[in-house]
């Protein structure tokens with residue numbers, strides 16, 4: 011009986027104490043778990059913040075894409091979109107030609123000069139010519155160009171090289187007449203004339219004092235790896251340095267960024283960031299050719315990109331005539 015009483019009096023207390031101990035332990039465990047969870051969350055936040063900061067820092071070092079001057083989706087009409095930049099001193103090293111030598115420098119983009127039908131026709135022309143170039147030359151290079159020489163006795167294929175002007179030559183002689191018709195040349199001449207007019211108007215030039223110069227060429231770029239250094243079209247360059255005679259460069263795009271190819275945007279590399287032009291069939295982008303317009307073309311990652319480079323000089327001794335049948 012006494013034993014029973016003792017157990018009865020001690021029993022409930024012991025159980026109560028045990029419960030309290032257990033609850034205390036559980037609470038302590040819970041709070042230490044909560045504490046380490048908080049610490050983990052804090053660490054995660056710190057990690058995220060430092061990753062974002064590092065990414066922003068690297069992006070700023072890399073001078074990554076900062077602005078799109080012309081996106082593929084928009085139509086820039088009827089006036090060109092003009093972006094002025096200060097002229098570099100490059101032009102001081104060359105004879106000045108009043109009415110032509112750049113006094114106003116910059117770049118501009120217009121979709122109002124070449125229709126999409128014209129761009130399509132020129133693209134077919136480029137495909138025909140470049141197919142011939144590929145098979146004749148026996149080369150399969152990622153960036154092929156057809157130069158349009160002074161007298162169209164022959165066509166060359168070559169690839170862009172930022173140091174040397176003409177790199178690889180393949181002659182087509184008489185085959186030109188099989189590939190291009192008089193109508194093709196007329197189309198080229200018309201388009202060239204309109205491009206010249208818009209450049210003259212935009213930069214306040216006398217268009218009769220600007221001359222077509224070489225190289226003027228079609229280009230086809232795909233994503234095949236470059237086989238030689240000459241295929242490396244993506245290097246930053248200044249056209250006046252690369253080609254010598256250029257005072258104004260224009261590019262007529264014959265395919266669409268995003269649907270015909272990816273990558274391949276044109277990038278102006280300014281000190282305070284990059285400015286891009288997204289190719290669009292029929293779009294003309296033009297700019298003064300000095301070092302105020304350092305640029306590059308992004309690597310094409312998929313598809314085929316067609317363009318025509320049409321260049322102008324102020325120096326009549328560097329003038330070439332429009333291509334025509336021999």
Ligand SMILES: O=C(O)CCC(=O)C(=O)O
Nearest residue numbers: 229249261276307317319
């Ligand atoms: O095709 C382009 O967008 C530019 C090519 C270029 O920079 C050049 O021909 O000098």
Ligand SMILES: [Fe+2]
Nearest residue numbers: 247248249305
């Ligand atoms: Fe260029």
